[in-house]
Amino acid sequence: MPKKQFKAESKRLLDLMINSIYTHKEIFLRELISNASDAIDKIYYRALTDDSLSFNRDEYYIRVAVDKENRVLKISDTGIGMNRQELEDNLGVIANSGSLAFKNENEVKDGYDIIGQFGVGFYSAFMVSDTVTVITKALDSDEAYKWESQGADGYTVKPYERDSVGTDVILKIKENSGEENFDEFLEEYKLRSIIKKYSDFIRYPIKMDITGSRLKEGSDNEYEEYKEEQTVNSMVPIWKKNRNELAQEDYDNFYSEKHYGFDKPIKHIHISAEGAVTYKAILFIPEKMPFDFYAKEYEKGLELYANGVLIMNKCAELLPDYFSFVKGMVDSEDLSLNISREMLQHDRQLKFIAKNIKTKIKNELESLLQNERDKYEEFYKSFGRQLKYGAYSDFGSNKEVLQDLLMFYSSKEKKMVTLGEYVSRMPEEQKYIYYASGESIDRIDKMPQTELVSDKGYEIFYFTDDVDEFAIKMIGTYQEKEFKSVSSGDLGIEPEKSENSQDSDEKDKQELFEQMKAILSDKVKDVRASKRLKNHPVCLANEGELTIEMEKVLNSMPYNDQNIKADKILEINVNHDVFKALQEAYEQDKDKLQMYTDLLYNQALLIEGLPIEDPVEFTNNICKMMR
Numbered sequence: 001m002p003k004k005q006f007k008a009e010s011k012r013l014l015d016l017m018i019n020s021i022y023t024h025k026e027i028f029l030r031e032l033i034s035n036a037s038d039a040i041d042k043i044y045y046r047a048l049t050d051d052s053l054s055f056n057r058d059e060y061y062i063r064v065a066v067d068k069e070n071r072v073l074k075i076s077d078t079g080i081g082m083n084r085q086e087l088e089d090n091l092g093v094i095a096n097s098g099s100l101a102f103k104n105e106n107e108v109k110d111g112y113d114i115i116g117q118f119g120v121g122f123y124s125a126f127m128v129s130d131t132v133t134v135i136t137k138a139l140d141s142d143e144a145y146k147w148e149s150q151g152a153d154g155y156t157v158k159p160y161e162r163d164s165v166g167t168d169v170i171l172k173i174k175e176n177s178g179e180e181n182f183d184e185f186l187e188e189y190k191l192r193s194i195i196k197k198y199s200d201f202i203r204y205p206i207k208m209d210i211t212g213s214r215l216k217e218g219s220d221n222e223y224e225e226y227k228e229e230q231t232v233n234s235m236v237p238i239w240k241k242n243r244n245e246l247a248q249e250d251y252d253n254f255y256s257e258k259h260y261g262f263d264k265p266i267k268h269i270h271i272s273a274e275g276a277v278t279y280k281a282i283l284f285i286p287e288k289m290p291f292d293f294y295a296k297e298y299e300k301g302l303e304l305y306a307n308g309v310l311i312m313n314k315c316a317e318l319l320p321d322y323f324s325f326v327k328g329m330v331d332s333e334d335l336s337l338n339i340s341r342e343m344l345q346h347d348r349q350l351k352f353i354a355k356n357i358k359t360k361i362k363n364e365l366e367s368l369l370q371n372e373r374d375k376y377e378e379f380y381k382s383f384g385r386q387l388k389y390g391a392y393s394d395f396g397s398n399k400e401v402l403q404d405l406l407m408f409y410s411s412k413e414k415k416m417v418t419l420g421e422y423v424s425r426m427p428e429e430q431k432y433i434y435y436a437s438g439e440s441i442d443r444i445d446k447m448p449q450t451e452l453v454s455d456k457g458y459e460i461f462y463f464t465d466d467v468d469e470f471a472i473k474m475i476g477t478y479q480e481k482e483f484k485s486v487s488s489g490d491l492g493i494e495p496e497k498s499e500n501s502q503d504s505d506e507k508d509k510q511e512l513f514e515q516m517k518a519i520l521s522d523k524v525k526d527v528r529a530s531k532r533l534k535n536h537p538v539c540l541a542n543e544g545e546l547t548i549e550m551e552k553v554l555n556s557m558p559y560n561d562q563n564i565k566a567d568k569i570l571e572i573n574v575n576h577d578v579f580k581a582l583q584e585a586y587e588q589d590k591d592k593l594q595m596y597t598d599l600l601y602n603q604a605l606l607i608e609g610l611p612i613e614d615p616v617e618f619t620n621n622i623c624k625m626m627r
Helices: 011-019 027-049 084-091 098-105 121-127 188-198 248-257 348-371 373-392 399-405 419-424 441-445 448-455 468-475 501-508 510-523 548-556 577-588 590-608 615-626
Strands: 062-067 072-077 129-137 144-149 155-160 166-173 206-215 223-231 267-273 279-285 302-306 309-315 327-332 407-410 416-418 432-437 460-463 481-485 526-529 538-543 567-572
Touching: 027 062, 027 072, 027 121, 027 166, 027 188, 027 309, 062 188, 084 129, 084 144, 084 155, 121 129, 121 166, 188 206, 188 309, 248 267, 248 279, 267 348, 279 348, 327 348, 348 373, 348 399, 373 399, 373 407, 373 468, 399 419, 399 468, 416 419, 419 432, 432 448, 432 468, 448 460, 448 538, 460 468, 468 481, 468 548, 510 526, 510 567, 510 577, 510 590, 538 590, 567 577, 567 590, 577 590, 590 615
Parallel strands: 062 206, 302 327, 432 460, 432 481, 526 567
Antiparallel strands: 062 072, 072 166, 129 144, 129 166, 144 155, 206 223, 267 279, 279 327, 302 309, 407 416, 407 460, 538 567
16 A cells, blocks of 8 residues: 655654654653543543433543563553544644644533644654554544554555554554663553653553562462553542642652652642632642752752643742752643643743742741741751842842741840841840851850940841851841841940040050051951950951951852952950050060061951961960960
8 A cells, every 4th residue: 555645744844753852752652641641531522512422431541551572562542533534634744633623622621621732742652663553443433444654754544443442552662773772662660650750640540461470379488470450540640639638648648659858848838729820739848958959960840740741850940949949740731832742831821830839838938937936947957048048149139038037046045036036126226137157156156256246235146157148248138127247347336435445545556556457468457456355355357248257158169269358357455464465565575566466366367267377487476475
């Protein structure tokens, strides 16, 4: 029988369909199963208006069968089938979809939708097959037909025998070539895996003959081989059930089955949205951070389904980066898909869903913070850093979304508190939200710069994450209160009257400080009398937006060779005995003044956790003092 040519005119077009549209060869099985589901849907719709036709769900199914020896894979359905003209129209014209025509002619309702809108999915079978054969018998027809093709050279159609209504798609699987492994599409475990991944929630049973071994009845150690037909898909997804039908255990099991994590989720969000865009979603807030969360290889995103068929394994567009820890899925029948159904057109539906999901996650986290504080703090240990990155990134454009979710360690409460809780306790005269940065809580506790603020009874936030100060700088103000580092030049605290003498002391000793500044050269911007020190002899303060802690963070980054420097001020406690030694050295021994100045500067560096520029000179100076 002479071959008919595809009406879509060239081999090049079919090559494009097979080799360019689909990025994963395993997609072919998803497409053929979706087409089979469509065929059963069409009988369902006929039954809605045709009283002579009943629709008994038990009679409708999809079957996947494999003949490994002959390299044959068959996908069968009990759907509506095709007559000769429909075979010509649907399989003879590339990108002509019978499903789309049916959808346009019929009102889709009762939660059913037709998946195959483009008519190219069938041709994905040629990615893995040398020959594709379709045997089909249409409803209301006494004749069956066989359609067969080996690719772009054309196809044949001839009468054939088939007892029942429905369709068989028979694939002659290619031989392995080079790096291409086609054998896997003849392996039972691989086929089951593909079905579970992409088609687990097709609404009709997908049946397969499953082989295995089991204990013989009545035996303790003797096994027997068996082969039995099993339904391999779940059919009814958890997200299409009512919330009141589900227990926490159901959500936990779903989280585990989908391999979202090895932990248990700290919270789940079940969304059923109807309106401008209809979608369902189940989202999970994990308890523990994935081991690769901050690795380049980590992919954020939610699983995306179109009417129960997996379209994207990780749809990054559905989550902002600062909520990239969220796991879960979204299913919608309103999405505009591209021709391969592997990707989305970036349209308003997707943006609408993403915006709603962002709001839902934020609201759930706020509820967790307010009502289940212990759980929130556990979550924050894992993902608080990510929220702070979110407040800092994109020039602070997301700070309003995130600032009420942030927490920092409090010097007063000795625990994590929110910005709102801090501000609510501020005395009326307190001008700023104070913070101190350091490597650890214990180290910050010992910082001399905290003395004045602590003595005033003001609360201090302890910043121990490298992103903390950057995030706060980007936030700028909270409830009209500015943030102020305890190392800032001006703390906005008026000195006690008894401290007024410090002003005159500073003027009287200005020559000493000028001399010390000259000794230190460009290491410090200034040397001055301290208004913040009580018991410690010396500390470093800073001027400008770049703090000493930020200098450390920026210089620790890989590939940074700029040697960034904050403007440092060396502050001296003029009420400390050390200052008297400085005065004596200034008046009597300039070499000793230089040694004392270097020692105090290096001491201040050590307090800040900064490296000493010349450790040998530092130890030699200590030895000189001891002698």
